[in-house]
Amino acid sequence: MPSSVTTIAIGPDPTAPKLLEKAIADAGARLGDMAEADALIWTGRPDAFPAELPASVRWVQLPAAGVEDFFAADVFGQHPGVEFTSAAGAFSASVAEHALMMLLAGVRYLPEQLRARSWQQAEFFPHVGSLRGKTVTIVGAGGIGRALIPMLAPLGAHVIAVNRSGRTVRGPGIPADVETVPADQLGKVWSHTDHVVVAAPATAATRHLIGADELARLKPSSWVINVARGSLIDTDALVTALNDGVIGGAGLDVTDPEPLPDGHPLWELPNAIITPHDSNPPQLRLAAFADHVGANARKFVAGEALNAVIDPTIGY
Template sequence: MSSLRVAVEPEHDPHVVGAVSDAGAELVPLDHAQILVWLGGPDGFPELPDSVEWVALSTAGIERFVDAGVLDDRRVWTNASGFYAQGCAEHALALLLAGTRQVVASARSRWAKDTVDPAVRTLRGATVVILGAGGIGRALTPMLAACGASVIAVNRSGRQVDGADLTLPASKTDEALTLADHVVLAAPDTAETRHVINDRTLALLKPHSWVVNVARGPLIDQEALYRALVGGVIAGAGLDVTDPEPPSLDDPLFSLDNVVITPHVANPAGRLTTEMAPFLAENLRRFAAGDDLISQVEVGRGY
């Protein structure tokens, strides 16, 4: 393991540097590295020397790197998909409960019991659809089950998600939505997932449904969402991401009592490298052993 040479850029983070040390690897300048751990965004991404065999990105969503043309097919790339799953799953559950238990409406009123009380719902016996049931979905499923909800997981392949009551391929998204009481979005932002929630798919939901997004803003057609919220097509929305992001201060969603918006904090920046470090150390061990890496990117797909 001591032969592994790792560069950490654009700055040395103590948690990441500690993970490199824990894995028995050597911290070196980029010019001498086999591995680059990149903690920044696509802006300022360096020209890579031929010696770099693997680039470890610190974000789960890498569409900005794809758009910037950073990825190539000359080396292995990994993202942080699944590294932050537990925290994002907690946040998704918090947003869903804030909506269904009418915490949002209560916080914006002064003891409006007559209007709030009839709208309170429970997750017990409810069906929650998770669109894009990868790492976040796998972490969220037992949390929802503990609340008494049934889970329908939707992923690209339709491969069974442990703990889910039903797993469907993405081609059957419409079928899943017709069965849903509530929907959680946890998918990557790709051409296939862009505006997966739109006027047509919102109409498949129920008037008591809440839509929660802890993934990427472009998964939702935000104008269609606004129409559904004011028109009573669905009950509400919990958003940790928006499109555009950040939203303008006069975005009409802020004016609605059935919407809660948090400022992209499901995976707070202050904990990013803390959460990433053990996964990085494991991937360094796997790289040294010639094993498959966690969260390896399919360059052609962009995730």
Template sequence: MTSPRSKAIAIGPEEDRKLVKAIERGGAVSTPLSDASALIWSAGPSDFPASLPDGVRWVQLPSAGVESWFDARAFEAHPSVEFTSAAGAFAATVAEHALALLLAGVRALPEHLQARSWEQEHLIGRVGTLRGATVTIVGAGGIGRALIPMLAALGAEVVAVNRSGRPVPGAIRTLPVSALDEVWSNTDHVVVAAPATPATRHLVGSAELARLPRHSWVVNVARGSLVDTDALVEALRTESIAGAGLDVTDPEPLPDGHPLWRLTNAIITPHDSNPTVLRENAYAEHVAANVARFVAGEALIARVDPTQGY
């Protein structure tokens, strides 16, 4: 039987009407933290309480990536609390952005947008298609699973790479991350959507870029640290790959005057694949689903595993 306290959930650092309604849709009520069994958080780790009441058993975090929470040692400080991230909540929106970056690159839209004349014969060799192409998604979690049917609709085939190698629906092949070395010479394009951990830093570096075909586009919608920026700049400058679509960079924000800004084969968006209004609504839906599971005593969505780093 559900106890009254399991239906008492706090919101922090400030009450948010969308989250209040999400909690209610999940079958619980919002309450002060002192009386709560769970906490729905809507800010970063810098404002997070140094200690939590003994009754708090679960904390919902607002971001899909949780590396900043590891940096703040939040999980170490609260070892008895189950944390969940927002992984998967924003998948469709980010996948849509990844597709836009990739398709824009393959179809040479940056060059077309800069043109001031109908005479653009020099672009003929740059315009390609995703039909018949192989796209490898490195980190085929929620974003990758949302992206696969979008790519399939355009006639592309997908190779999925995940930690376990467990088959991903819609992918023609799924590889464990331990077999990632097989990918680079056997794909047309790469979408990076893996979590940021010490193990994934510079997952795409000079050696990997050198093995990609010259027509390849690399799209990063994960975290900037997964791609070696200096190596990418060199690959773009020498045109050893066709281009890169980046919604995230390292460093971030990308400083004015950085070499990436001067490269016409780099498409850069300011980490807005998940804009505020869409993010708020998607987070509220994620909260409602997890609250319903919490109240029912079921396994929560997107549980953070401190041993894996995400």
């Protein structure tokens, strides 16, 4: 039965998790069979993706932020008339929240306070800092960086965003006074930087982006947060800087080596916060994916441009 209501199917398992079902309904669409669907939310692997899609299907939402495997399976080549979207950006908010948590915990001296077993107000007072009026440099202003900037703004922190192009970072909740600096001028930001959040992809160019020289140019009160990949920081240089009080501390959700082996010096440093790459745990991923699907379904129903559209000619 044809319907004027947009119909969205879920596959390969057509039984939608409640959160996805709600996201589709809230967007003003209805959940239906693939045979009559305008769009498909795909939650499975590339090799199970249908070789043929009904002609009615104009949009397919894929479940991952990185879709190399769907390229390898030639999913896009097989369906040239269909618009595909990835989940790029969907999982950034949880990682950004984790980065903010580690940064705040560091700046406000939580690790030392958690170890205390007595009321040491006078001892702790001078060590409790604030992000207000401080400059946080975010190295890598992709999804995580763009999610983090709006979280830092109401805390009164100033943000320097570093990206490859140096093109001004814009987006919902991103204040107009965010400075954007191209990566090839990273050396100029350290003297203006209070704290650093590393959120850039791991490439040959970003390996050991933060080493002894960069750490030396930060402040004894600076915290360095890494939620990207361990290889972006020179771990040995970091351990030395933490031991010598060159910087205030480090919050690491990723390490090099990873997993961090038992007995590694980082485990015992009082000014290191280590979380075992758990900033985006499995149970939070479905909710984040449902939010992403809901936003795209609303746009699809309204005929607007979708988020995270995959361009088969550039490979993501």
